[in-house]
Amino acid sequence: MKNFYTSALLLLVSSLTFAQQPYYNNIDFTQNGAALKQALATKITNTHTKNLSYEQIWSALKVVDENPDNSSQVLLIYGHPGVTTGQYSRTRAKNSNGGNNGQWNREHTYAKSLGTPDLGQSGPGADAHHLRASDVQWNNSRGNQKYAAGSGNSGNVSGGWYPGDEWKGDIARMMMYMYLRYGDRCKPTNIGPGPASNAINDDMIALFLQWNAEDPVSEVEDQRNAYLGNAANSYGQGNRNPFIDNPYLATKIWGGQPAEDRWGTLSNENIEKLDFSIYPNPSNNGSFTISSEEEMLSLAVYAIDGRLITSKNETIAPNTAITFNNLSSGVYLVEVKGNDKKAVKKLLVK
Numbered sequence: 001m002k003n004f005y006t007s008a009l010l011l012l013v014s015s016l017t018f019a020q021q022p023y024y025n026n027i028d029f030t031q032n033g034a035a036l037k038q039a040l041a042t043k044i045t046n047t048h049t050k051n052l053s054y055e056q057i058w059s060a061l062k063v064v065d066e067n068p069d070n071s072s073q074v075l076l077i078y079g080h081p082g083v084t085t086g087q088y089s090r091t092r093a094k095n096s097n098g099g100n101n102g103q104w105n106r107e108h109t110y111a112k113s114l115g116t117p118d119l120g121q122s123g124p125g126a127d128a129h130h131l132r133a134s135d136v137q138w139n140n141s142r143g144n145q146k147y148a149a150g151s152g153n154s155g156n157v158s159g160g161w162y163p164g165d166e167w168k169g170d171i172a173r174m175m176m177y178m179y180l181r182y183g184d185r186c187k188p189t190n191i192g193p194g195p196a197s198n199a200i201n202d203d204m205i206a207l208f209l210q211w212n213a214e215d216p217v218s219e220v221e222d223q224r225n226a227y228l229g230n231a232a233n234s235y236g237q238g239n240r241n242p243f244i245d246n247p248y249l250a251t252k253i254w255g256g257q258p259a260e261d262r263w264g265t266l267s268n269e270n271i272e273k274l275d276f277s278i279y280p281n282p283s284n285n286g287s288f289t290i291s292s293e294e295e296m297l298s299l300a301v302y303a304i305d306g307r308l309i310t311s312k313n314e315t316i317a318p319n320t321a322i323t324f325n326n327l328s329s330g331v332y333l334v335e336v337k338g339n340d341k342k343a344v345k346k347l348l349v350k
Helices: 002-013 033-046 056-064 136-142 168-186 206-214 219-228 248-254
Strands: 070-075 091-093 104-108 131-135 155-157 160-162 277-279 288-291 298-303 308-312 322-324 330-337 341-349
Touching: 033 168, 033 248, 056 104, 056 131, 056 219, 104 136, 131 136, 168 206, 168 219, 168 248, 206 248, 298 322
Parallel strands: none
Antiparallel strands: 070 091, 104 131, 155 160, 277 288, 288 322, 298 308, 298 330, 330 341
């Protein structure tokens, strides 16, 4: 049954379509493997025109990790859904930053000491694309542990660190960025369980390809990418994370589990996107509502591991609100299908 659930999930996360970013206009996307990897690496290196200081990262994170639902807060990577206090908190006041318990600090998702050499506090050690706001205590619990397979909330697993269902895709895409941007200094095999297992045997581990496919891009990832990609912003570096813009780029480079093609131009399944709204998101009580200006033919809610939780298979007229209830705390994928259209969005239930 696990293979069935995985296949269902892969079908879901390959369905969103987005316009290709003009940032990539000079990239030949007929390339695959090492050639595409090198082209993207050159792009994100040459456009990285502003190097932030480690001190500037404090201010940068207050912008890029801002909670989309509360502008006075930042989201804390590894935080647990629904938790608002203590070391498992998912959010914290923007100005509660520092090095003391109860504050948030700067988490190097690619642990500094695992770089070859150590990433330090400049260059790769101050690259905002992989630095995230994190609870001080929970960050210390992770330390410099490598990432490892797991499920549910973040924490220690089998001598490694599982980032949590909500964050595993973020982590995978940051590790892919760091590898392209800094090469052998930031090999994925140094930060997660190896050996490499992919189409071109290029130090990319299967776990990150799996996480990239299973956990679609979040609103805060897009928020970070848009800000950091604009060098005119006070803390904008000028370069983007390609795997946030389109996770399917990882599939074209390394193979593995097919990820979503947000542009709808790189994979074989180029299906037009159905635009729908889901609210409230996050949900505080397990209830949420879906509506669309287009006709919907089916709705389905999946757990992050691909298990079908609930569904509705009937024609739903445009601008009709459909409410689902009684979901437990966790991260879900909501799929909506219409006439030759479909889309998937992530839902958080606190």
